[in-house]
Amino acid sequence: MNNLDDKLMLQELTSVITRLESVLSGLSQPAIDPDEQTKAAALSLVSQWQKLFNGKSGATPSAATSPQLAAELELQLLRLQNSHDKLARLQQLGSQKLRLAASLLQQSDANPADSAELLTLLSNGEASHQGQLWQLLDYYQQALDSLLSKKQQCEAQQHQLSSRLQQLVEELHFSGPVAIELTKIRSQLLQPLAPEELASLCLRLIDLTIEGLRFERKNTKQFLTKIHTDLDAAHQYAAITLSEEQSLCDARAHHGQHIAGELRAIGEHLFSQDNEQLKADIAVRMRSINHILVQNERLHEREQTLLQRMVEMEQQISDLKQEAGHFQQQLSTQNDKLFVDGLTKIYNRAGMDQRLEVEYRQWLRDDKPLCIAMLDIDYFKDINDKYGHLAGDKALRLIAKTLQKSLRESDFVARFGGEEFVVLLNNVSQDNLEKPLQKLREQVKNIPFRFKEEPVTITISLGATLFKQGDSIHSALERADQALYRAKHAGRDQIVMD
Ligand SMILES: Nc1nc2c(ncn2[C@@H]2O[C@H](COP(=O)(O)OP(=O)(O)OP(=O)(O)O)[C@@H](O)[C@H]2O)c(=O)[nH]1
Numbered sequence: 001m002n003n004l005d006d007k008l009m010l011q012e013l014t015s016v017i018t019r020l021e022s023v024l025s026g027l028s029q030p031a032i033d034p035d036e037q038t039k040a041a042a043l044s045l046v047s048q049w050q051k052l053f054n055g056k057s058g059a060t061p062s063a064a065t066s067p068q069l070a071a072e073l074e075l076q077l078l079r080l081q082n083s084h085d086k087l088a089r090l091q092q093l094g095s096q097k098l099r100l101a102a103s104l105l106q107q108s109d110a111n112p113a114d115s116a117e118l119l120t121l122l123s124n125g126e127a128s129h130q131g132q133l134w135q136l137l138d139y140y141q142q143a144l145d146s147l148l149s150k151k152q153q154c155e156a157q158q159h160q161l162s163s164r165l166q167q168l169v170e171e172l173h174f175s176g177p178v179a180i181e182l183t184k185i186r187s188q189l190l191q192p193l194a195p196e197e198l199a200s201l202c203l204r205l206i207d208l209t210i211e212g213l214r215f216e217r218k219n220t221k222q223f224l225t226k227i228h229t230d231l232d233a234a235h236q237y238a239a240i241t242l243s244e245e246q247s248l249c250d251a252r253a254h255h256g257q258h259i260a261g262e263l264r265a266i267g268e269h270l271f272s273q274d275n276e277q278l279k280a281d282i283a284v285r286m287r288s289i290n291h292i293l294v295q296n297e298r299l300h301e302r303e304q305t306l307l308q309r310m311v312e313m314e315q316q317i318s319d320l321k322q323e324a325g326h327f328q329q330q331l332s333t334q335n336d337k338l339f340v341d342g343l344t345k346i347y348n349r350a351g352m353d354q355r356l357e358v359e360y361r362q363w364l365r366d367d368k369p370l371c372i373a374m375l376d377i378d379y380f381k382d383i384n385d386k387y388g389h390l391a392g393d394k395a396l397r398l399i400a401k402t403l404q405k406s407l408r409e410s411d412f413v414a415r416f417g418g419e420e421f422v423v424l425l426n427n428v429s430q431d432n433l434e435k436p437l438q439k440l441r442e443q444v445k446n447i448p449f450r451f452k453e454e455p456v457t458i459t460i461s462l463g464a465t466l467f468k469q470g471d472s473i474h475s476a477l478e479r480a481d482q483a484l485y486r487a488k489h490a491g492r493d494q495i496v497m498d
Contacts, residue, residue, distance in 0.1 A: 013084045020077050158198060162189050165198075165205065167349055167417040173337040174212035181208050190389045223327055230320050237313045244306050251299055255292055262288055341415040343393060344400035352414035352422050359412070359424055360473050370426050371433055372476050373464035374484040375403070375440070377419040378492040383458065387451035395458055399444050406443045407436070422477075430466060430497075437462055437495050445493065459493035 169186045173179075185201060185208070193201070262285050269281045339351030347355065356372075363370040377383075377399065384392040396419065403413045403421060412424040425436060441460055449456040463484025467476050479498045487496040 013080065013087065017077065017080055017084060020073060020080065154195070158193070158195060161198060162193060163418045165189050165201065169205065170342045171338065171348060171350060172209060172212065173334055173342070174208075174215065176215060178208050178212040178215060182212075187389060190384065190392070223323075227320065227324070230316060234313060234316055234320070237309060237316075241306060241310060241313070244302070248299060248303060248306070251295075255296060255299070258292055259289065262292075341400075344397050344415050346400045346404055347412070347414035349414065349416055352412075352416065355412050355414070356422075356424065356473055359426060360467070362426075363467050368427050369429050370424065370467045371428055371464055372467070372480050373423040373425070373437060373440075373462050374416065374477070374480040375421040375423060375460050375462050376484055376488065378459045378461055378488075380419040380458075383451075383456070387456075391451045395449060398447055398449070399458065399460070402443050402447055403440055406440050411436075422480075433464065433466070433497065434495070437464055441493070441495060461487040461492045462495040463487050463498070464495060465498040 166186060166189045169182050169189065172182055174182065181204075185205060188197075188201060266282065266285050269278060269285075339347055339354060341348035341351075359370055362368075377395070380392065380395075383395055396415075400413070400415060400421070403423065407413055407423065407425075410426060414422050416422045423440065425433070428436065441462060444460045445457060447458065449458055461484060463480045463482065463486065465476055465479040465483060483496040483498040487494050490496065
């Protein structure tokens with residue numbers, strides 16, 4: 001037994017039962033008339049009985065007739081013993097529960113400092129119930145509160161992690177099976193996830209990124225190998241062509257010299273020989289010239305083949321050039337994609353970081369007003385929950401397009417992540433800021449969304465601030481975010497300027 005109150009009560013009950021048993025054994029001797037001492041004991045017990053069960057005097061036995069009294073007492077004794085056993089069991093159970101609660105509280109980090117003594121007493125079974133029980137309940141409440149706030153913190157962190165992962169997925173631009181897997185992960189991230197699911201998605205994303213990079217690397221390697229082989233072939237062709245051309249050149253020179261020599265000889269013979277001899281000589285020279293002409297013809301054919309080869313080579317080089325151009329185009333598209341949000345096709349966070357850096361430097365240099373506004377769609381979770389994520393995606397696309405259309409050429413809008421956007425407005429003074437921001441808010445509100453045949457109005461909240469003296473990008477963003485938070489808490493569908 002642990003508790004002093006209960007202990008005392010049980011002890012008292014045990015003594016009453018023992019005494020009742022002795023009275024009962026006196027009364028249940030029918031041959032012997034109960035002596036005065038037994039009767040007195042019985043009567044004192046009756047009054048003790050009345051004390052114990054206050055207000056139930058009607059149910060107390062009368063001491064008048066001993067057999068009756070004995071029967072009554074036996075009945076009450078049985079009841080008392082049952083109650084005693086029940087009480088003892090309850091007490092034991094209670095003690096066990098208390099010990100368990102005490103040890104749990106001792107393990108919990110919400111265990112207040114001054115509870116240590118109580119918990120030791122409870123674990124040793126030395127404390128009495130009432131006061132300590134309330135105290136214990138109090139600690140229990142504190143422990144629960146702390147658990148609850150930890151749970152909320154945990155949920156907020158999970159939400160943040162999930163949004164960040166969504167952003168990362170959107171910034172990954174792979175092709176093939178990896179791209180399909182990434183799309184699946186993206187839609188999974190839009191659902192509420194348990195921490196272990198989130199962790200396993202993180203691992204899957206890492207795997208996919210590695211897989212995607214391997215795939216890209218393999219493609220690049222293949223391309224480079226092909227270029228290398230093609231260049232090798234082109235080089236060999238060029239070498240052959242060069243040497244052929246050289247020998248062709250030599251042959252032509254040789255033939256030229258030969259023909260010139262022959263012509264010279266004809267000329268000399270023309271003057272020194274008589275007609276008959278001249279004819280014979282001319283005939284020899286003519287044969288020689290004919291021979292040269294035949295050789296020249298062959299040279300011409302070789303030249304034609306060479307020309308054909310050069311045309312092929314040219315084609316090969318032009319194919320190569322085209323392929324390289326295509327690859328370059330792919331690379332530059334991929335590079336562009338790094339800064340463009342896949343869903344809404346406006347700039348993503350990386351794009352925003354880049355632009356913000358440029359605008360910030362310009363602001364430092366020129367000191368012309370630069371406004372940064374954070375926008376967040378109101379109750380967007382409800383849209384997803386009620387009409388599905390595809391409807392949510394559609395809304396995001398349309399809102400992004402509307403925001404972009406409502407801004408000037410020189411302004412900038414990016415999807416910051418999830419259902420949040422960032423807008424940069426330059427060269428707008430504080431006094432003229434309200435108008436374009438209100439225009440953004442109203443234009444989004446006026447988009448005639450229709451989901452599941454229902455007209456739906458979607459609103460946005462905005463927090464805006466101008467860059468101020470001493471600001472860093474981070475501090476200005478933080479201020480805009482705080483302003484957005486206030487706009488949300490003030491009822492949404494509004495702008496708060498800081
Ligand atoms: N369909 C879709 N939903 C997204 C995307 N990115 C984030 N979300 C969802 O946007 C919702 C944001 O919900 P909360 O942060 O609770 O905010 P909210 O419901 O807009 O409420 P308030 O901002 O407080 O007005 C979550 O349900 C996200 O899953 C996306 O790319 N597509």
